[in-house]
Amino acid sequence: MGKFILQRLFAALVTIWIATIAVTILIHLVPGDPVRIMYGSFQTTPEELEAIRVRLGLDQPIWTQYLMYLERLVQGDLGRSIVGDQPVLDVLLTRFPATLALTVSSLAIAIVVGMSLGFLAAYKRGTWVDVGAMVLAIVGVSMPHFWLGLLLLFLFALQLQWLPVAGGDWRSLLLPALTLGLANAAVLARLTRSAMIDIFDQDFIRTARAKGLPRSIVLYRHALRSGLVPVVSMLGLQFAYLMGGAIVIENVFAWNGVGRLAIEAVLSRDYPLIQGFILFFATVVALASVVIDIAYAFLDPRIRYS
Amino acid sequence: MIHSSSTAELADDLATASAPRKRSFWRALLAGPSGLIGLVIVAVLIFAALTAPVIAPYDPLRMAAGPRLDAPSTNYLMGTDDFGRDVLSRIIYGARLTLQIGVIAVGISLSCGLLLGLVAGYSSGWTERVLMRLVDVLFSFTEIVIALACLAIFGVGLTNAMIAIGIASIPFYARVTHSVVLVEKGKPYFEAAVAAGAGHLRLIFLHLLPNVVPTLIVIGTLGVSTAILAAAGLSFLGLGAQPPQPEWGFMLSSSRDLISRAPWMMIFPGLAIATTVLGFNLLGDGIREALDPRQTDR
Numbered sequence: 343m344g345k346f347i348l349q350r351l352f353a354a355l356v357t358i359w360i361a362t363i364a365v366t367i368l369i370h371l372v373p374g375d376p377v378r379i380m381y382g383s384f385q386t387t388p389e390e391l392e393a394i395r396v397r398l399g400l401d402q403p404i405w406t407q408y409l410m411y412l413e414r415l416v417q418g419d420l421g422r423s424i425v426g427d428q429p430v431l432d433v434l435l436t437r438f439p440a441t442l443a444l445t446v447s448s449l450a451i452a453i454v455v456g457m458s459l460g461f462l463a464a465y466k467r468g469t470w471v472d473v474g475a476m477v478l479a480i481v482g483v484s485m486p487h488f489w490l491g492l493l494l495l496f497l498f499a500l501q502l503q504w505l506p507v508a509g510g511d512w513r514s515l516l517l518p519a520l521t522l523g524l525a526n527a528a529v530l531a532r533l534t535r536s537a538m539i540d541i542f543d544q545d546f547i548r549t550a551r552a553k554g555l556p557r558s559i560v561l562y563r564h565a566l567r568s569g570l571v572p573v574v575s576m577l578g579l580q581f582a583y584l585m586g587g588a589i590v591i592e593n594v595f596a597w598n599g600v601g602r603l604a605i606e607a608v609l610s611r612d613y614p615l616i617q618g619f620i621l622f623f624a625t626v627v628a629l630a631s632v633v634i635d636i637a638y639a640f641l642d643p644r645i646r647y648s
Numbered sequence: 649m650i651h652s653s654s655t656a657e658l659a660d661d662l663a664t665a666s667a668p669r670k671r672s673f674w675r676a677l678l679a680g681p682s683g684l685i686g687l688v689i690v691a692v693l694i695f696a697a698l699t700a701p702v703i704a705p706y707d708p709l710r711m712a713a714g715p716r717l718d719a720p721s722t723n724y725l726m727g728t729d730d731f732g733r734d735v736l737s738r739i740i741y742g743a744r745l746t747l748q749i750g751v752i753a754v755g756i757s758l759s760c761g762l763l764l765g766l767v768a769g770y771s772s773g774w775t776e777r778v779l780m781r782l783v784d785v786l787f788s789f790t791e792i793v794i795a796l797a798c799l800a801i802f803g804v805g806l807t808n809a810m811i812a813i814g815i816a817s818i819p820f821y822a823r824v825t826h827s828v829v830l831v832e833k834g835k836p837y838f839e840a841a842v843a844a845g846a847g848h849l850r851l852i853f854l855h856l857l858p859n860v861v862p863t864l865i866v867i868g869t870l871g872v873s874t875a876i877l878a879a880a881g882l883s884f885l886g887l888g889a890q891p892p893q894p895e896w897g898f899m900l901s902s903s904r905d906l907i908s909r910a911p912w913m914m915i916f917p918g919l920a921i922a923t924t925v926l927g928f929n930l931l932g933d934g935i936r937e938a939l940d941p942r943q944t945d946r
Contacts, residue, residue, distance in 0.1 A: 631788065
């Protein structure tokens, strides 16, 4: 188990390390002069541009830049944003709780809705419940998240006026979380159904039924526990997708998280902020997947004892 | 979305399916509801794209083709937008952009991913380990973040968005190709070819490639839907299509402030995206079932 955790942590560190290389190279791939692109709209003289270039270390060879970047990174310095001239890490950390709240609540919605739907479909396999659930799931998979968001906004905020259009409190979290959660529930429903169907066909379930165990015990203690294993193994990836999905959904609902910040950064070509965001995103996703993998190992004894 | 199901599982499912004869493939494709409905939707989309100038009632870019924000009526079946442009005509022309996005983005990711996966799977050893480790890391960055990074480099715009989405999906295709190659390499026919002294190029292009193609057709079809969704999302965020392009995601984005006054501006483009994506998803599922009937019930 200890070895497993160490392996996962090492993999996460490699991911983060590659992200640091990627963001350093990123700025050099920009066609033309990145400093001019970033500051061009600020009425700057050639001398001032040169000074900025020196300050950002862009006059150095790329490997020196990379070492300088790592050195500052270790001290928690991700540079300063161009728009607003603030420390990038501070900006990201201020915005992150909003994104985390959105991601975690939508993951909860996706798990509850998606797994129940998939379980029900597998249990009632071949009936209209199964067909209905799977039609719903494939429609859900095919719907653009932001369109679902606009539809929910139209229905609940504008027509029925049950919920606010935007704001910042928990009530304004409901619609974005529901949008992102339902969109991902569709994926989980399909996964759960196929995992449960595999389980229902297996001998140990037949044995449990044959020896006369109550149906609820067979369903929940035997089938559900083993059926959940492959589904839980996908949750790390699901979390990453939710974080990615949050980038779009935050913009639909004017939710002030890091996703909205990232889009503003790309539109205004604020490279220090873009670099910071990519590194931050990679780190969060890598660490979250370690946590989820460990949880998964606890659920599946085959990993725990290997 | 296909990218959320386990690639190894998908590859394993598909690798065992050998390409059946042509006639029985088409019969199997059209027998299931998925394949049939998917094919019809995709055919309608292609038809709309090809005949847009003939079937569109108005010029999609012409301002004041009708009154502004006019509700759907017999003159304007899907209403008009805030510039008085006909929404239906814009959606019909949008089919062209949507197909273009699908073909270009999937073309990029499929060709690069195929190459990477083939090389990694065939070479084994260090090359394989380094390549696949890198692919795994890129995969964990998620597509939207890779696409954003690409757009930060190239700048925004629809063409750049297509390329960005294409690049962002390379890791996925590389992973699937790699898993299929691993399965194929373990089969007796491949070992026989190696034993018979076939060269590297012969092994890769005559033995591995033909067996990877069926899987790639399935994930490529499903991938078109992912690419269309991603491009619509980027356009919605203002990073893809720019005014006055009749791109569906961009149309949705311009409907945002008018949702309560002109909900048709939001409903129809969204419906167009969802139907198209559904079409490619169903077609992909249908092809998968037709290639491997064993999987039909899952």
